[in-house]
Amino acid sequence: MIGEVETMDKIKMTTPLVEMDGDEMTRVLWAWIKEKLILPFVDLKTEYYDLGLLHRNETRDQVTIDAANATKRLGVAVKCATITPNRQRMEEYPQLTEMWKSPNGTIRAILDGTAFRAPIVLPMIHPVVKNWEAPITIARHAYGDMYKAVDMVTEEPGTATLTFKGESGAEKTLTVQTVSGPAVWQGQHNTEKSIRAFARSCFQYAINQRQDLWFSTKDTISKVYDGEFKRIFEEEYETTYKVEFERLGLTYFYTLIDDAVARVIRSRGGFIWALKNYDGDVMSDMVATAFGSLAMMTSVLVSPDGTMEFEASHGTVTRHYYKYLKGEKTSTNPIATIFAWSGALRKRGELDGNQELAAFADKLEKATIDTIEGGKMTKDLALMTTLPNPTVLNSRDFILAIREKLEAML
Ligand code: NAP
Ligand code: MG
DSSP states (O other): OHHHHHHSOOBOOSSOEEEEEOOHHHHHHHHHHIIIIITTTBOOOEEEEEOOHHHHHHTTTHHHHHHHHHHHHHSEEEEOOOOOOOHHHHHHOTTOSSOOOOHHHHHHHHHTOEEEEEEOOOTTSOOSSTTOOSOEEEEEOOSSGGGGOEEEEEOSSEEEEEEEEOTTSOEEEEEEEEESSOEEEEEOOOOHHHHHHHHHHHHHHHHHHTOOEEEEEOTTTSTTHHHHHHHHHHHHIIIIIHHHHHHHTOOEEEEEHHHHHHHHHHSOOOEEEEEOHHHHHHHHHHHHHHHSOGGGEEEEEEOTTOOEEEEESSOOOHHHHHHHHTTOOOOOOOHHHHHHHHHHHHHHHHHHTOHHHHHHHHHHHHHHHHHHHTTEEOHHHHTTOOSSSOEEOOHHHHHHHHHHHHHHHO
16 A cells, blocks of 8 residues: 555645754654655655754754744744753753753744644543633743843832833833832833734734634733733734734634633633733643643744744653663654644645645644544543543554555545
């Protein structure tokens, strides 16, 4: 059967997509997914960038910048999980000349993008929240607020003020508080440019996904700060996206964060929920956990012009990689990485008017879901499923089982 496919006409691509390779167990899965599920069927065109830690080190991280710029130029990328070095990694890889920054942070800054995290929903894995039928996608604003704040502790009675000095020489000062004893302080900011880019990415992605967009802040208390977020979103909606939303029958819905939390729990799912940095950090972990498994979360970085980079939300699965290096077979779940590939191929197909390529992406996803529905899955899913007597496969055999389903469809 495999021989027959080799002689089949492969699906042609007109424009390449950007391929960013990565680290550890996900790098191993990456090669298998390409070899078994994509290359036999697609005449794959990619611009390849090796974002593996050692190659980032050799290029002094220039490869990450080049990959991000290529993504801007080509409009679509797929990325493997990568190591963000910390102190422990510096000991593990003594050849590192610097503690290189997070590649995702670098790419996000260059693309001015927002990351959308969505769970892959399977019929036989039931979310903890019973009424969630469709995925809830979380869009987290990834700049500023508490994440770029300055903090201090003071010991004596006194007054803190907040002063802005304009380049023009104009100044604005507010009294934060006068305290009678020890106190703790924090100064936060955000920029209009970043909030606006966030809003645009959210409206763009909602249109692309044909899903409603919810946005929530605490603007009743934070009238000025959160009020700016609310105002900028409204302004973007009214001036740029309203017509398209109405044409597609989509809703832009703003509500207070407390109200949103209650509504999300009672909802059926199937929408995009945009959140400020901290809210998105917390809510994305809650939603991911309630939907099942980190291994089933995908992530798409969307820039305000609609450029997209697809990846799995999980990391490089280090613990499994060390078993793999010892020659053990691991049952690491490749689904989020497969869906990163299918997402990128579908987007490439849409941009190029290449229906065959977009249809292949759909079939790859269906073959993956059908394989699990047929009872074959990785260990993490077997522990969660309501399906009786699931067959637990190692990663490679699971990919081969998907290959069988895929061949039967093509
Ligand atoms: P991780 O790689 O996501 O793994 C954490 C644990 O979650 C694993 O040990 C495993 O649990 C489970 N898991 C995650 N993905 C799985 C999968 N596909 N199949 C089965 N189980 C899965 O997170 P980490 O260990 O904190 O981070 C490892 C490295 O990844 C770090 O160097 C970090 O910098 C990097 N990272 C990269 C990205 C990215 O590139 N987007 C994101 C996050 C982390 P069990 O061990 O219990 O089986
Ligand atoms: Mg978090």
